[in-house]
Amino acid sequence: MRLRPGSEELAPVSARFPAATTATVAGTALHSRRRRRSWHRRALPVAAPYALLLPTAGVIAAVLGYPLYLLVKLSFQKYGLFELVRHKGHYIGTANYARILHDSQFWTVLGRTVLFTAVNVALTLVLGTAIALLLVRLGRFMRVVLTTGLVLVWATPVVVAVDLWRWMVDYEFGVANWTLTKLHFGNFLHHDWFANPWTGFGVITALIVWGAIPFVTITVYAGLSQVPQELIEAAQIDGATSLGVFREITLPLLKPIFVILASLSIIWDFQVFNQIWIMLDERPTSDYFLMSIYSFVESFRISEYGLGSAIAVVMVLFMLGITFVYVRQMVRIGEVQ
């Protein structure tokens, strides 16, 4: 049993910011590894970690692994209502894939989903970080108040959030239309935000970003409060502006946090379903299809489970493609942390 040459042995700050102290980490880790290896080997049987992982691995394999396999299998089958009743699909090769790849709707939906994800992730990260930087500059009282407010938003269940945003932008009695009209942005009385998909997606984006900001802000703030004060002061003595400090010190130190936040945001936003489904009364028009809605409608509304599965497989592959780099980087962080 080897001891992981991890950073548990190090002071908390350098542990969280591996990039800042790579040289020292290497040095210290070497020393402590030699000293502690024997201690570990004596104390622990080799099989222990595997036994500890077994239950989790079992559940994941059964409820995730097998269905994933089944999903791929279904995507090569004709599986409609008839097959659902018979509990048996009918192999048709790559016909499902051929059908969606030659369907212009599929490409529209894919493009729309990518654009939607990019906009939502960017807005969430930028606004979330901006508010975190604001938090750092506040006095204790204001900071606690703002944090509490953010936590309140964070804790609001998504389904609840969708309903209350739906209420705010209601075409007849919604507070948004009245306010915008009063602020002279134009006549919004009886304005239906969802008649035009662009404004409809605008509302949905606002809702998603609003709900996602607290997590980003609080995580980034936690990271910011770990940045060594000496570094910042040293830079300021050298004449760095606050923008310079942010770019040269804060950003590189917080890079691991940003990588994690960005990857999680991409994962969440690429598969957005509830917000659109509930916002549009469970009957979204095809203008509002993102990948997950598209796949769901093909399966559960049109009962083309095979076709829906093929769309879902493409969605899974696409997400893996996007996030492959992130996984690698996260593993790297995991190794060091």
Place this chain on the structure above:
Amino acid sequence: MSGPRTLGSKIVANALAVVVLVVMLFPVYWMVATAFKPGRDVLTYTPKWFPTHPTLANFRDAMGRAYFWSDVKNSLIIVGVVVVLSLALAFLAALALAKFRFYGRKAFIVLIIGVQMVPLNALVIPLYILLSRVHQVDKLSGVIVMYLTFVLPFTVWTLRGFMLGVPRELEEAAMVDGTTRFGAFVRILLPLVAPGLVATSIFAFIQAWNEFLIAYVFLHEPSKQTLTVWLANFTTLRGTEWGPLMAGATLTALPVLFFFLLVQRRVAFGLTAGAVRG
């Protein structure tokens, strides 16, 4: 926290903070305010900013609706079982990942991260086919197992992070002082990870309580549904009953809000800050 600040920049920062706070909190306020308003104050073309005639009518309406209490019960059962099971399983897995070095560890971490990327919406299709084959649609147990799978990776990941935050020096110091490894585990690791356990269980609680899609697809019978699905009952073809819906939404959000606020500050910051410094 960042160098010398003038009075002016302080005022700007505080003003900005107030703006952010108002923008972020208004939707939540509006939900609660609407919930307490009588019907004639809800449906007005000019918004009534404060519930000047507060009433509990909307709450009585929501709680008196069919299946409210049975769906509360279902939500509690599902969430309770999911939290306990996921925490127990994740604790073991996190222990292995954080405190051991073994062959396949990296692969398992990749698996844990990768699994979080698998969209639930994609898995709903094969899971539905599977469960309908064995006639397990409309059963709470099926939903519990499915929730467990999407809660677990995240719980393992967060718990592992908390465990890595416990410096090995502390455990070793205890062992040098003559404690057994198990004693060090119980007396040092467990208390230090306790805030992490609380935080993680809250994350699991929230994820399970808030889940919509799986409950929506797999629980058809109204008496078998969860609160998030129950909320859809307020929207009919004739329109939405906003007052009662906001009351129902408030009730759904309440446990999460309360729980979250109660423990958030204790767990979010400073786990072992200062324990080993210097």
